[in-house]
Amino acid sequence: MPSKNNSLFQLAVVVSALGFFVDVYDLLLFGIIRKPSLTDLGLSPVEVLTQGELIISIQMIGLLVGGILWGIIGDKKGRLNVLFGSILIYSIANILNGMVTDTTQYIVLRFFAGVGLAGELGAGITLISELLPKEKRGVAAAMIASFGILGAVTAFFMKEIFFWRTCYYIGGGLGLVLLALRMRVHESMLYAQLKTQAVERGNFLMFFTNRDRFLRYIRCILIGLPAWYIIGVLVTFSDQFGAAFGIEGIDPGKAIMFLYLAIALGDLSVGLLSQRLQSRKKALFIFYGITILFSVLFFLQQGGTTATFYMICAGLGYGTGFTVVYITMSAEQFGTNLRASAAISIPNMVRGVLPLIILLFKLMRNIFDSYVTGAWVTGVILMAIAIVAATKTEETFGKDLNFIETD
Secondary structure, three states: OHHHHHHHHHHHHHHHHHHHHHHHHHHHHHHHHHHHHHHHOOOOHHHHHHHHHHHHHHHHHHHHHHHHHHHHHHHHOOHHHHHHHHHHHHHHHHHHHOOOOOHHHHHHHHHHHHHHHOOHHHHHHHHHHHHOOOOOHHHHHHHHHHHHHHHHHHHHHHHHHOOHHHHHHHHHHHHHHHHHHHHHOOOOHHHHHHOOOOOOOOOHHHHHOOHHHHHHHHHHHHHOHHHHHHHHHHHOOHHHHHHHOOOOOOOHHHHHHHHHHHHHHHHHHHHHHHHHHOOHHHHHHHHHHHHHHHHHHHHOOOOOOHHHHHHHHHHHHHHHHHHHHHHHHHHHHOOOOOHHHHHHHHHHHHHHOHHHHHHHHHHHHHHOOOHHHHHHHHHHHHHHHHHHHHHOOOOOOOOOOOOOOOO
């Protein structure tokens, strides 16, 4: 029986890792092929920037909507239903994305892709957190995240080899293949036990009916803000920053590739570090420090080289590996009847806040009349908020997850 259980655990981890791989490929694909795809649709260089900001914002709003939707489904109908439904939606959306002929179609399909993509990582982390022994779940989550992040690297190389439309077809096809593999994964025993109890499941409003629970939820969101400032502002628009620093020839796709290759290493490192320190929070703060260091270096590279720029992007990525810690903490903070709602919606709330981060960035760059100054002021604000939230968040390493949320 133990060997059978181990096989089931390993299968769940492998399939979750492959799912996150496809998720990241599709999630970051637009950022990587933003310029060639929008240029091919006939947009001017100015429109490529402005429409690019709009499309990525709409995609993130889709993630926000999907995060709430899939979280509720995950607690009401089961973790596996989310893993099946989400991958089907984003696979179809990405195949259709390869057929767009104007920006309106692009916007609509990136919204639905975002809705589908929202369910993947949180449901996977919830499932393995409930399936695996508590002493192994942190490392398993890190393995899933570190392998999944390689999807961004793959997306970059696909962009180098294939036409942008083909890149979307590949992403959709990979998702449909993975859907078949998911058929062998079993539901969490904790969730199966929960279904036999007369307890309310997946009521999203419960996050707002109890002060302590509401604060736990908000803090988990705020902890993740610096990640999407790094990804969605500094690196997605790295060509703009390169020009401002006097560095010509920066390719946002290549910058994203270096960032995510390093995030993969950072995810694995932070998972092992939290295991070694027996603390999620200590590992989180150490990686916050790494993120701050490379953020400072990012803004000090006036007149630098492209090689240095990409290496700093990699450093930012390594620091941003803290994402796996805050997502794991999000799953561990809440009872089984709200765990999927929390673990799925929280990272997507963070992603969904990107439009607000971009608005804050626009406000700061208008106030200071400087693209660069506006960016670093935005970063200081977001990092300060995250540090305060993390300081007040409960340590969850080794926490028993067999509990429920009640009013």
